[in-house]
């Protein structure tokens with residue numbers, strides 16, 4: 008489903024490579040964790056995968072579409088949940104969702120039904136007409152995810168979806184990812200929360216300084232390196248130095 | 252089409268909740284129009300419509316100074332003040348009061364004026380009498396040439412004001428002199444009254460040819476002369492429309508920094524739909540704003556004692572003109588919003604550039620009175636072209652050829668601005 012070959016990215020006016028000759032591939036139908044410390048290159052890699060960053064070296068193929076040549080086709084099949092809340096703060100949740108849904112050319116009637124279902128599922132039904140700026144952090148995250156589901160993606164890419172949210176929101180989000188995956192869809196998500204990744208990921212890829220460190224199922228990796236959990240493995244591989 | 256419309260709706264929902272933005276858009280221009288129209292009301296009025304308090308120091312006490320006084324009073328332009336606190340004026344007091352700005356002007360009639368004018372009138376009458384063969388001679392002596400009616404001005408008064416006042420006084424004195432000459436000629440032939448034909452009005456004949464201003468336009472009923480309202484309403488309405496760029500660049504920068512931009516770019520389909528929806532919204536907003544300001548000019552101005560705005564007889568051309576101004580303002584806002592990364596950077600630049608472009612574009616004072624270097628600079632101000640086009644429509648009887656130049660310059664400018672914004676946006680991508 009996802010093939011990345013010799014991916015290299017250097018931002019203009021920077022000295023180091025943000026992504027340094029990264030190659031990996033994943034099968035469809037899995038929950039994949041892209042893990043790494045701050046500044047490892049997770050967001051950059053994801054931005055390349057979905058075509059937000061166009062200026063890079065290497066080859067990226069998702070769901071049979073080359074990102075450089077068949078981006079429009081690809082965008083119908085994938086969706087990204089940005090790290091930042093990509094919603095209009097002064098619009099209500101419903102207004103936001105209606106707008107993005109209309110941009111996907113979804114007929115109004117089915118859009119309304121879909122939005123109502125998702126709001127129910129994510130526990131936002133009673134807050135549908137509240138402005139996003141009045142939402143709590145967890146509610147914003149959930150709304151941010153709903154906005155990325157409107158095009159019924161086969162592959163959902165999430166950038167730190169559980170960073171800084173309350174326990175209830177987090178468990179709701181993780182449960183959703185499992186359900187979503189159970190329907191045969193794929194998930195790629197970045198995190199620096201290792202216990203969370205260990206519990207829901209079928210496979211993880213750890214990167215640091217833009218380079219691949221290791222790839223495999225959490226169980227495989229823990230066993231191979233004789234550690235107790237993913238977190239100790241992670242520290243062993245990426246070191247103890249604090250990243251900013 | 253659906254995507255364009257959806258974007259339009261979204262922009263409306265955004266602006267509806269932005270009370271500060273709405274105030275900036277609608278209240279600010281109303282305030283500006285009202286205040287500027289009131290402030291500039293006086294300078295735009297001809298001086299003949301105004302009444303001035305003038306110190307009148309009469310040292311002559313003769314018949315002539317009396318006539319001058321009556322003439323000045325009759326003209327209705329002057330309120331003559333001859334004493335302060337029951338004390339009659341003297342030359343020093345008069346000088347002081349004008350010097351310190353208590354009064355804008357003083358008129359000093361020197362002693363001996365009557366005698367001097369009668370003397371020269373007698374000379375003229377004698378000369379004419381000799382030429383036409385009327386016998387008799389009126390007494391006279393050599394003329395003195397040092398005698399003059401002195402007018403003092405407040406040092407800060409404007410040259411145009413001085414010229415206007417001097418001309419008015421000159422006109423009265425000339426007229427009085429002429430009247431005296433006529434009277435003297437009548438006296439040449441001996442007795443008063445006998446030889447005079449009372450039904451013949453010398454004065455009326457003498458002033459048979461007068462000068463008066465008429466409209467240069469064909470339509471006789473509409474003499475739409477430039478006044479404060481006629482200048483300020485369109486000018487500040489255009490200014491208000493350009494102030495919209497503050498809202499637009501704030502909107503664009505917020506969209507980008509708040510992450511919605513990322514989402515928008517990840518939605519398949521042409522980005523131009525989103526851009527067109529946005530432009531459509533702001534262009535329409537600008538047009539609505541402009542017409543509301545025109546309504547303010549028509550209906551509100553009379554309430555504050557100003558003339559009502561005279562509207563164009565070519566509403567369709569006006570709409571085209573307004574549309575092209577709104578296009579230009581919108582694309583300018585998009586460019587500023589694209590170039591700058593944060594609203595803290597963009598907003599001061601946007602506000603300053605609008606103020607500068609308005610100053611050189613003839614919003615504050617008409618372009619015609621700007622120094623020539625600014626006149627040349629004004630060519631790059633979209634507000635200049637907007638104002639020119641609107642004035643062509645409101646003040647001159649224009650046809651489409653008259654707005655062709657401003658409209659094409661504004662639309663051309665919009666296209667260039669959009670190309671620039673597109674270029675900047677593409678360079679930004681990492």
Ligand SMILES: Nc1ncnc2c1ncn2[C@@H]1O[C@H](COP(=O)(O)OP(=O)(O)O)[C@@H](O)[C@H]1O
Nearest residue numbers: 018021025044045046047048049050051052681
């Ligand atoms: N727009 C940018 N311009 C320059 N450098 C950037 C930019 N975005 C990220 N970087 C750099 O690239 C590296 C990887 O960043 P990022 O992909 O955001 O890491 P992560 O998401 O794993 O925390 C970091 O060193 C970061 O400073």
Ligand SMILES: [Mg+2]
Nearest residue numbers: 049050051090
């Ligand atoms: Mg990141």
